Amino acid sequence: MDQLIFDDGMAGSLLRQHELEDLKAQLEAVDRMLDEKDGPGSEFLGWLDWPAQLETTELKQIQKVAEHLQGLADVLVVIGIGGSYLGARAAIEMLTPTFGTLKGMEVHYAGHHLNGEYMTELLAYLENKQVAVNVISKSGTTTEPAIAFRLIKEMMERKYGKSGAKERIVVTTDAARGALKNLADKEGYETFVIPDDIGGRYSVLTPVGLLPIAAAGIDIEAMIRGAREAQALYLDQPILDNACYRYAAIRNILHRKGKTTEILATFDPAFQYLGEWWKQLFGESEGKDHMGIFPASLQMTTDLHSMGQYVQDGQRILFETMVLVADNGQELLIPDTGEDDDGLGYLAGKPVSLVNHKAMEGTAMAHMDGGVPVLKITIPKKSAYWTGHLFYFFMKACAVSGYLLGVNPFNQPGVEAYKANMFALLGKPGSETLKEELERR
Numbered sequence: 001m002d003q004l005i006f007d008d009g010m011a012g013s014l015l016r017q018h019e020l021e022d023l024k025a026q027l028e029a030v031d032r033m034l035d036e037k038d039g040p041g042s043e044f045l046g047w048l049d050w051p052a053q054l055e056t057t058e059l060k061q062i063q064k065v066a067e068h069l070q071g072l073a074d075v076l077v078v079i080g081i082g083g084s085y086l087g088a089r090a091a092i093e094m095l096t097p098t099f100g101t102l103k104g105m106e107v108h109y110a111g112h113h114l115n116g117e118y119m120t121e122l123l124a125y126l127e128n129k130q131v132a133v134n135v136i137s138k139s140g141t142t143t144e145p146a147i148a149f150r151l152i153k154e155m156m157e158r159k160y161g162k163s164g165a166k167e168r169i170v171v172t173t174d175a176a177r178g179a180l181k182n183l184a185d186k187e188g189y190e191t192f193v194i195p196d197d198i199g200g201r202y203s204v205l206t207p208v209g210l211l212p213i214a215a216a217g218i219d220i221e222a223m224i225r226g227a228r229e230a231q232a233l234y235l236d237q238p239i240l241d242n243a244c245y246r247y248a249a250i251r252n253i254l255h256r257k258g259k260t261t262e263i264l265a266t267f268d269p270a271f272q273y274l275g276e277w278w279k280q281l282f283g284e285s286e287g288k289d290h291m292g293i294f295p296a297s298l299q300m301t302t303d304l305h306s307m308g309q310y311v312q313d314g315q316r317i318l319f320e321t322m323v324l325v326a327d328n329g330q331e332l333l334i335p336d337t338g339e340d341d342d343g344l345g346y347l348a349g350k351p352v353s354l355v356n357h358k359a360m361e362g363t364a365m366a367h368m369d370g371g372v373p374v375l376k377i378t379i380p381k382k383s384a385y386w387t388g389h390l391f392y393f394f395m396k397a398c399a400v401s402g403y404l405l406g407v408n409p410f411n412q413p414g415v416e417a418y419k420a421n422m423f424a425l426l427g428k429p430g431s432e433t434l435k436e437e438l439e440r441r
């Protein structure tokens with residue numbers, strides 16, 4: 001197997017083949033909108049052709065800076081929130097060992113919340129490490145990463161002096177705007193640009209994701225190659241054979257029948273942050289105008305022992321998309337001890353991955369029979385190439401799905417509400433709560 005397989009064979013009786021045929025004209029209209037870039041939010045379609053357009057020189061420059069940081073430091077702190085860190089974290093957790101020797105830098109994250117205790121602990125941990133920092137913010141004005149960077153910049157300058165710190169800090173931000181851009185220019189930090197036409201949640205294959213991913217020792221060239229081939233594949237295939245369009249269409253068919261929550265289920269703990277990235281991608285893209293599927297994620301088989309009951313037997317508003325890997329890599333065999341005290345004698349000599357696979361099959365059958373349609377997305381193996389492919393697959397599917405739903409999949413106006421209230425409550429000059437603003441209007 002050397003392709004991504006999308007399998008809707010366990011979607012159950014809620015999906016009938018003619019329903020896909022019936023959506024064909026709508027899918028073609030969406031395809032045209034993407035192609036001609038004339039749909040809502042089309043000024044943010046830069047990610048669509050990005051993998052093919054990304055210059056080798058830019059890729060090499062990212063690699064060069066990553067190697068420079070690797071030479072100076074063993075820990076990289078990635079400061080960012082939402083689309084400015086989730087893609088990198090997803091790839092790094094998927095593709096680097098949880099235990100054991102790392103090929104690249106040890107990566108930690110900051111600026112993705114406002115908890116002071118975490119920052120205190122992180123700063124203390126960094127005291128005895130050789131540290132580099134990549135601060136990432138498209139707007140350059142987001143509060144969480146800005147506070148984290150203020151704290152870490154102060155620590156870095158104390159530890160390495162101003163010029164030593166400068167060597168170790170890389171900024172990824174807008175080409176021209178924002179406080180972070182101004183700061184980078186003032187301090188002379190190495191800077192990478194987030195293209196204007198690529199929104200945060202679609203930016204993992206730009207320097208936003210690629211620099212931390214490269215610093216972690218992952219082959220970004222292979223990742224882009226995977227994305228590039230995905231780009232070509234999902235552009236050319238006939239629409240009803242196209243996995244991206246089928247997935248988008250089926251989500252919408254199920255949604256229209258009351259399946260208002262989609263669970264992304266994975267069977268490898270390293271995929272947790274793929275779920276987090278995917279939730280932002282679909283949640284921010286589709287959750288607007290009082291519509292949209294609620295994206296949730298579960299890790300299997302872990303969550304079968306906590307949330308399994310609900311999925312099997314709770315409200316029938318769920319469908320499930322499993323992300324699977326065909327080749328499980330190393331085979332760890334269950335030891336044959338010659339005894340059966342634990343009742344596992346029948347599994348002796350069998351690979352753990354077989355048990356995981358049968359658990360997956362059993363779960364899919366049980367959920368389908370319990371009224372939860374199951375979709376499966378299988379990649380051949382866990383590699384940089386296939387992670388790049390998967391990122392592109394989901395981004396394109398999300399755009400198609402959002403357009404089918406009838407929303408602009410590239411804006412996020414609702415996110416401003418909490419920010420307005422927080423600034424007003426903190427007494428930021430000139431700020432007002434959302435309620436005050438609405439009353440004034």
Ligand SMILES: O=P(O)(O)OC[C@H]1O[C@H](O)[C@H](O)[C@@H](O)[C@@H]1O
Binds near residue numbers: 082136139141142412
């Ligand atoms: O990259 P930044 O401008 O700092 O934004 C980081 C994140 O926060 C915002 O509030 C948006 O809702 C997200 O789409 C974005 O990814």
